[in-house]
Amino acid sequence: MQILDMNMINFRNLDDEHLEFDRRFNLFLGKNGQGKTSILEAIYFTVTGKSFRTSKNKEMIKYGRHKMGAFVNYEDRIALKSISVKVDEKKKRYSYNRKPIKYDEFLGKLNIISFIPEDIELIIGSPSVRRSFFDYEIAQADPEYYLYLKSVSKLLKFRNKYLKDRNTKDPMFEIYNLEFIKYASLVVKKRIDYIKNVSRLLSLNYRKLFDGEKELTLGYKSFLGELKSPTLEEIGGKIRKSYEEVRDRELRYGYSLIGPQRDDFIFLLDNKEAKSYSSQGEKKSIVFALKISEIDMIIKEKKETPIFIIDDISSYFDSIRKGNILKYFQKREIQLFISSTSDLEIEAKRFHIHRGGIDG
Ligand SMILES: Nc1ncnc2c1ncn2[C@@H]1O[C@H](COP(=O)(O)OP(=O)(O)OP(=O)(O)O)[C@@H](O)[C@H]1O
Ligand SMILES: [Mg+2]
Known part of the structure; x- marks a missing residue:
């Protein structure tokens, strides 16, 4: 998939512009505080309907x-298409x-992966950071998964209401329980399969890009404890047990x-938990290898x-790792949006950003 161009209105400090992109590499250059991250955020936002740095839509609206809103034309294997997202103080609106x-x-129409400095939270942050990341990925x-998640969270609310009111003798409680078990099992099953596949890729990519000596794996710490390859019924x-x-x-x-709202995921480098043992550089490389694995x-x-986004590449990789990363993208047919000081x-294609103005 490739984004061909973008229009935006009132997005953070950026001027309202029409930008035309290169099908391969787009580089946003500028000093600190000029609007580089904001442009990448605008792209990410138009594709996903959310920001990679805030959960509050209001923050993205120009002071x-x-x-505010943004619109992109893009091309996938099949045709030329467009999507847009608009936000006002009350609502978000999507179009296709x-x-x-x-x-x-709207979800999954266009696929995008971002790599930003804050992603280190995936390793050091709380389980909810990892859960939201993997859930989105x-x-x-697989949009069906989103529907399962939505059902789980709705049923969880019902369950909690009955538990809070000490109303568990009500026959409806048992009905909600059964539904909860059904959807929670589907979520757990998808998570098991997904993590197994990502872990394999992750290990390969980490070796290839960063360190041929160390073994990186990703594990799924389910609320059910150790799980090998259970069937839906077994889950x-x-x-139930x-x-x-x-009770x-x-x-x-x-x-x-x-419930799956208590799950976590764990990164192990040479069998040691990365959160506690890995160096800063290793943590960044682990996250990068993860993002690369998401591509596959x-x-x-x-x-x-x-589409792949990298914000502020110079600030967190040394020149060797930076070189490896750029070489990796040169070898693959991926559209890349990257920012650097x-x-x-x-x-x-180079875009120069100065006080929200974009010259490209
Ligand atoms: N809603 C908003 N409206 C207007 N300006 C905003 C808004 N939100 C943030 N800004 C300002 O936009 C400017 C650009 O921020 P941005 O994070 O895009 O800069 P940057 O080029 O990525 O800088 P750095 O190199 O330091 O990361 C900042 O000065 C910020 O204060
Ligand atoms: Mg920035």
């Missing part, structure tokens, strides 16, 4: 304005080929104590190459 659509349909390749059985075990405690606390996951599922040795 003093009330709405100039017709309004719902988020469920699985969903953008359902395990969830766990419910029996926590009394759940009633006492008044909320759900088990998307190609496998969607038969499309995703200093010029890079690659053939690219």
Whole structure:
């Protein structure tokens, strides 16, 4: 997939512009605070409907304005298409080929992977950071997963309400329980399969790009404990059994104590948890190898190459690692959007950013 051009209105400090992109490398250059991250964020936002640096839509609206939006034309294997996202103080609106659509349909139309300095949180941050990351990655390749997640979170709310009201004798509670087990099992199964595949790629990519000596693996720490390759029925059985075990405690606390909302994922470098043992440089490289592995996951599922974003490459890799990364992208047919405070040795369309103005 390739984004051909973009229009934006009132996005952060950026001037309202029409930008035409190169099908391969686009490099955004500028000093600190000029708007480089904002441009990458605008691209990411138009493709995903969310930001990579804030969960508050309002923050992306230019100071003093009330709405913003961005529009892109893109091409996938099949045709030329367009999508847009608009935000005002109350609502977000999506469109596809100039017709309004719902988020469920918008999700995964275009595939994108971003690499930004804050991504280090994937290693050092809380489990919820990893859960939202993997949930989005699985969903953008497999939209059914998003529907399962939505059902789980809705049923979890119902369950919690009954537990809070100590109303578990109500026959509806058992019905919600059964539904919860059904969707939670589907989520767990997808997570198991996805993580198994990513872990394999991750290990290969880390070796190839950064360190041929060390073995990097990714594990799924499910709320159900150790899981090998269970069937859906076996997962359902395990969830039911766990419910029996926590039944009394759940009633006492008044909320759900088990479910995929308690899952976590763990990075191991040479069998040691990266969070506690890996160096800063290793952590960044682990995250990068993960993002690269996501490319292959998307190609496998969607038969499309995703778009890739790298923010501020110079600030977190030394020249050798930077060189490896650029070489990697030169070898692959991927559209890349990259920002840097200093010029890079690659053939690219260059955009110079100064106080929100873009010269390209
Ligand atoms: N909603 C907004 N409206 C207007 N300006 C904003 C908004 N949000 C952030 N800014 C400003 O936009 C400017 C550009 O920020 P951005 O993060 O894009 O810079 P950058 O070029 O990536 O800088 P650095 O190299 O330091 O990372 C900053 O001065 C920031 O304060
Ligand atoms: Mg920046």
